[in-house]
Amino acid sequence: MTREGALLVMIAVAVVLLALGAIAWRRRTRRDAAFEAPVGEIPAGAEVRAAQSGLYVATTRHGEPLERLAIRGLGFRSRVDVTVTDRGVALDLTGQPRLFLTVERIASVDQAQVAIDRVVEPGGLVRLSWRTGDAPEATVVDSYLRPQDGSARALADTIAATLRAGDRQPDRRSEAGSDPAGTSAPTDTPASITPTGTDA
Numbered sequence: 001m002t003r004e005g006a007l008l009v010m011i012a013v014a015v016v017l018l019a020l021g022a023i024a025w026r027r028r029t030r031r032d033a034a035f036e037a038p039v040g041e042i043p044a045g046a047e048v049r050a051a052q053s054g055l056y057v058a059t060t061r062h063g064e065p066l067e068r069l070a071i072r073g074l075g076f077r078s079r080v081d082v083t084v085t086d087r088g089v090a091l092d093l094t095g096q097p098r099l100f101l102t103v104e105r106i107a108s109v110d111q112a113q114v115a116i117d118r119v120v121e122p123g124g125l126v127r128l129s130w131r132t133g134d135a136p137e138a139t140v141v142d143s144y145l146r147p148q149d150g151s152a153r154a155l156a157d158t159i160a161a162t163l164r165a166g167d168r169q170p171d172r173r174s175e176a177g178s179d180p181a182g183t184s185a186p187t188d189t190p191a192s193i194t195p196t197g198t199d200a
Contacts, residue, residue: 043088054080065112065144109127113125118144124152
């Protein structure tokens with residue numbers, strides 16, 4: 001085979017792979033169309049408890065850190081500014097409208113090590129579990145954040161304290177069987193996965 005022929009084969013293979021990826025993503029988008037990101041502003045009068053910048057990694061099915069969800073506005077990795085208030089958590093992803101998770105919609109917060117293709121030191125990711133609707137029985141998903149100007153533990157603890165304060169309000173709704181008030185131990189990862197600790 002000539003050099004030109006080999007180049008054409010490589011281009012054809014690349015085109016096919018790109019087409020297959022696009023088709024797979026389109027199917028995933030259709031599958032997850034029922035889920036909507038909670039677009040909204042921070043309520044007037046809310047008290048800011050903390051603010052950190054970092055990396056938004058992904059949103060996945062609850063308890064399945066390798067199963068990405070193609071929720072509009074949350075489908076791709078991005079820079080993010082996280083603002084924790086007494087009314088909930090705001091996420092400002094690059095190029096996207098502000099998202100605001102009210103205390104009532106947050107099911108729990110803890111730390112993790114792995115999400116999709118991101119592997120960091122133990123407890124280096126914040127896993128924010130939230131309901132995709134206002135009803136207590138709404139589907140819960142997990143969003144992963146990688147703080148870069150502060151620790152994951154500090155951010156998780158601040159959000160947990162907000163949830164505990166929200167639990168004391170008369171209208172606080174919680175998911176049956178969940179523990180929205182606290183943080184759990186960092187998620188274990190298989191021994192075969194080696195942490196990279198990088199922030200590409």
